[in-house]
Amino acid sequence: MIEVPVDTLAVGPGIAASTARIWRRHRMLLVGLGVVAFWVAVAVLAPVVSPYAPDVPDMTARLAPPDLHHLLGTDEYGRDILTRIVYGARLSLLVAIVSTSAAAVLGVPLGLYAGYRGGFGGEVVMRIMDILLAFPSLVLALAVGAAVGPGMAGELVAISLVSVPVFARQAQAQTAAIKNLLYVESARAAGATFGRVVRAHILPNMFAPVLVIATLNLGFAVLTGASLSFLGLGVQPPAPEWGSMVSDGSQYLVSGQWWMSLFPGLAIMSVVFAFNVAGDGLRDALDPRARAAGRTLSTP
């Protein structure tokens, strides 16, 4: 008798069983995506879920420890920490999404060009990427952030620029490998144009690895953005930026007001953790052969 794997049976196991199987196989990915979804919901629903306004001082409630009125306490101006973390999610996710998209939009075509055409132009592109990679990432982000000046714009430019070479290198390597595959070569021999080869063969093949890198880069962007704000660059107070909230709280740490730094830091960590786990999970899910150990990007 031929044994048929359970997975392929048309009349599969019940929904519960298949859910359990998906859960077992992609536990980390699902946990990561779940936490990301939570923070996205928090960011979108910020005005609905937050009990107070994020930037209205209340001098009667300065430095209040966590209690029923202020679940995570208040800061030195009496602003509710929970509310500021909720609104801060908007800033952090916005910075992460915009800078990662910008890096992908710049880096992928550059890498694609370098990988497909090669030659002098391709060489120049990749050497420029090497120059960007010659700087430690947080140090380059600091230098760019300082050059553009404190503020959201400087932060976005800094994080995007630091992330571009990661995408370009991946795209270049993928393109160089894919364009020499037999079926792509035969497509070219049959007269497929550059645009056609890119659309039909290279981009679809590149999608999975770029998605993994983008997910990991979102975590890197949140962490780097928070680091820049902590150091006084990036988004400026009174905006409820998580990194600058930790920085504000650090002055009150020794005098016992631990909640001001602790909770925003936990928020940063949970988001970065979620993107890292989701990125790793995606890599395993999209390419089962990929080694469990790849480069994790979220280290500034």
Place this chain on the structure above:
Amino acid sequence: MVPVILGVFVLSFVLARVVPANPALLVVGLQSTPAEIRAEEVALGLNLPLWRQLLDFIAAALHGDFGTSIVTGHPVLSDLAERLPATLELTVASVVIALVVAVPLGVLSALRRDTWIDWLAHVVSLSGVSMPLFWLGLLLIMVFYSALHIAPAPMGDLGIIYQSPPPITHILVLDALIEGDWPVLWSALGHLVLPALALSTGTIAILVRMLRASMLEVLHQDFIRTARAKGNGAWRVYMVHAFRNALVPVVTIFGLQIGYLLGGAVLVETVFNWPGVGSYVTSAILASDYAPVEVFALLSALFYSVINLCVDVVNAAIDPRITYN
């Protein structure tokens, strides 16, 4: 490597000179007359064509002239040189901690796959890369200084009641050791532990992850089976045959980690008021004095490039199959 180094200079020049507002204005102040600004521009060479300014920038840099810090009034290079030993001390200490923790954890998690130690390694490496360093530093201060009172106040590298030993190596712990000044040594070590621990977490995370993956890959190869079949003991197989071959990717990652440590030092030194290069950069940022930041970036990139060259050399020494043209 030469084009990359040249590119590093060009990018630093762009960041330092072209992007910010008129540097002459920063020097003479906002209240100055247009004539004064004009004169300062000529003095700084800002009236010259850009390519000429770039060449002057590179020439000055090669002579060790990286400009003057507005905050301290000293040349940036001498400020950085003065603070380098403290950063070196912190970084080396963090690397030592990272190796002591990560090597056993990474190797054991590969050898005892899917046991509690593998699980522990997974948690350590995931949270290590996700935690903001500056926040971890603050947590350590909160627990060990504010709550438990066993760590010294996060104010620099030595208790205020002690006097630094005469500078021989300029590295506090070493100087105290040479001098045989035990109270100072004890205080210096006490101040070093928490910042070094905070800085080491990212390195621990990456090392554990790489070592585990690298060991797992090596352990499945034929020569390991051969080594076993020849009657080698388990320990010898693991350490001599597997570990050495697992090291190549690990050394490469370790080189990359040096760059991470340079960035991390800025964060950790700021949190612990450590008198190193990193806290200097932060105080420059807070004073809107951005020239030192760009110099720090330039020097970091040069240092980082040299380190990665060394990594290639070390890898060639570990694995004779690797050759470079």
